[in-house]
Amino acid sequence: MPYNFKDIEIKWQLFWDKYKIFRAKADASKEKYYVLEMFPYPSGKIHMGHVRNYTIADVIARFKMSQGLNVLHPMGYDAFGQPAENAAIKHNVKPSKWTHDCIHQMRAELKRMGFSYDWDRELVTCDKKYYRWNQWIFLKMAERGLAYKKASPVNWCPSCETTLANEEVIQGQCWRCHAQVTQKDLEQWYLKITAYNEKLLEDLKTLAHWPERVIAMQENWIGKSYGVNIHFTVQGGKERMTVFTTRPDTIFGATYVVLAPEHPLVETLIRGAVNEREIRQFITDVANESKSARLTGGAGKGGIFSGRYAVNPVNGEAIPIWFADYVLMEYGTGAIMAVPTHDQRDFLFAREHGLKLRIVIQDPQAPRVNESAMEKAYEGEGTLVNSKQFDGMNSREAIRKIGTWMEQEGLGETAVHWRLRDWLISRQRYWGTPIPFIYCGRCGTVPVPEKQLPVVLPEDIRITGEGGSPLGQCPEFVNVSCPKCGGAARRETDTMATFFDSSWYYLRFCSPGDDRRVFDPKEAAYWMTVDQYIGGIEHAILHLLYSRFFTKFLKDLGLVDFDEPFNRLLTQGMVLKDGEVMSKSKGNTVDPDAIVAKYGADALRLFILFAAPPEDQLEWNDNAIEGAWRFLNRVYGFVEDRFDPGFKGQLNKELFDADDRELDRQLHLTVKKVTDDFKNYKFNTAISSMMILMNHSDKYKTGTKIQEPKTKNSTVEQYKYTTQNQALINNFCRTLVQLIAPIAPHMGEELWHEIIGGKEESIIHVPWPRHDEAALQQDTVQIIAQVNGKLRGRFDLPADISEEELQKIVLADKKIQEFVQNKPVKKFIYVPRKLVNLVI
């Protein structure tokens, strides 16, 4: 009879809740293990991506529990954010109600999956008990100058009507709604993540258990580049402009200078120029151009000559100063020296505008060419030419030598530039943590005193989606008295980007109920760092970079004593259907809850782990889920049919016959394989080895066959076992159930309790089985015989056969002789217990 997953799964979910099986308690005498998955945004229903993420984490958590570790495995909700506001506008409900309804539904679905969470630690970031500590951290950052306000052009999403951090702009588009991002001048709050750029980069090297590509992405994002700041003076003027270059070896080939249209020197340079109006028009045009067009290169190579010249400090040459859209004010110094022969962008620009070229690096692989014959810039290494005293030097050496030479001569100085910008944190949205600052006409920008925290987000508010920040239209919120002078003042109405909330939640999980401090340092000292963090690759930069930054800051505050929050990182692959990522917009989603209703959570968990290794993409397959379900039934049926709870005899391996020994050997092989695979997160092969074990169990038909199956509808042939057979089978069942329990926990508990007979003990606390090395030994082994590397025969031989004997047997074989054809055997290669190769 198929196992009744409906009743069984609910039964054990209630059991886990009732006895708080997964409650974690710090205990210095026990080794801890912290497993964490990236907590979800509560959108209501969980999707297959969640199921995959959390199933992987859950198997790890349960496996570690069974290995006797003190496991912390919490769950919470990243509950602030824009979808709640959009829902509020659309359905006219309060964001808090909408969010809590979603959480309610999600929690129920998570529980139906049987995940081993310590629900007592559940946290919700839109709870004031949580976000007051956002505000507290913000104030601490402000105290140290790490949170500050400045006016600057910012990324603006016209559709979301809010500012965006650089990390949230993906190819010129809003990460959430994909609208084209524009630039806007605003006074906004920033977090000085750049104060940690060196540490953020350096410590990546310590993250030995992070995927390489995440490290690479962060490295690129932080973007440290070494170069030289070179000073150019304006001919006939006192002004000096500094350019940054990573290629000082090409300085003699600089034939013009380009400033970004926003460069501060532009105004001085063009005042009184003949074509001043034309230039101003160009600058206005560029300013109106969307940033995305400039960033994606779609804007072409527009530019205009300033009418002025700069002096190249290394040779005194006067070279024209241009303004062009391909130079960005945000990077470097907002000015470049252009070397069209050795930079493709400069090359295109020079060709378009008829500017001079001069080759200064000779490509060693190519003949000398004339500048006019060049078809594209040569950006590789080579030998310096047209570079005075540096002629003949290798460009790699010249990069160093010219840099130091310029420094000595006072022409420039070696410099480091970073791509990483400070983190724009203010959002003109309602559903987020209020920024705890007050503006007073007399005292200026005043922090909300710590004891007045939290600044509570008013929940009774109307959200229309029109007319700017909703909090600004709530006088009870805005109008306050200044904490310093007591006079009338206004609250900051911007809220924090929600990435702030998720940058430290893993610490809060260590002591979620603490209302006196951000987290209990003692608890954090015990549980942190997170031993295994699991989530999607989409957070490779945003969330993971911010979390690393917060950890470093909290260390400087003295609250933690480690530099990095996440020891191991696993980025699980996406779930696809019909070759495409499952998504609502594509309409190719499969609802996990519907699958659970049809096949049970255990079958879903098994399928999702079996179908692909955790980091690979996973193709959903409606048929294969049936296969998972069949396998579970097979295990269930086997234990039901063959385990004898009344049997009390002891296992005595000395009484084993060959069949017994083989089954016992297979069992121990599987224990070894599953244990290794769990350690290495190779769940797919762990499951396949259990399937192989079940295939072997079918062949174990020892004892006397009896007519009646033990259970109705069972098709398993029944055998009456001898004492030894039953002892082996009982042991087999016990071990099998333990091995499968992390993956199919409900069935695991059910069968375990049948085995142990009604005790209120979770299988999770039963020590993980160990394999017996002696049981793995085989009397005979199969040895492969090759002739000239091709497979020509197989021999079942005693495991301890000598090489001479083996050679005799193989050479005597008829089939081998056919292939040898009496030719002399030049070489006899023997790989012990595996193969022989005759080279003739």
Next chain:
RNA sequence: GGGCGGCUGGUGGAAUUGGUAGACACGCGUGCCUUAGGAGCACGUGCCGCAAGGCAUGGGGGUUCAAGUCCCUCGCCGCCCACCA
């Protein structure tokens, strides 16, 4: 343009790290059982070939007794970043 992966049957994927390529599963086929099967069981299933055997891990080359695995080269696909100076 830069970075990181990947390319193995009809499909998802295995392969002890240089040693039987295709484990395990899905699908498909044949048979049994059944009133019935979208249940269960048994057997088969890389390609060519009646067979012996040959050919096969994106293409080509190399190292080796032996290559999916190592080296060279070419091609294709995916993801991330990108007028970053």
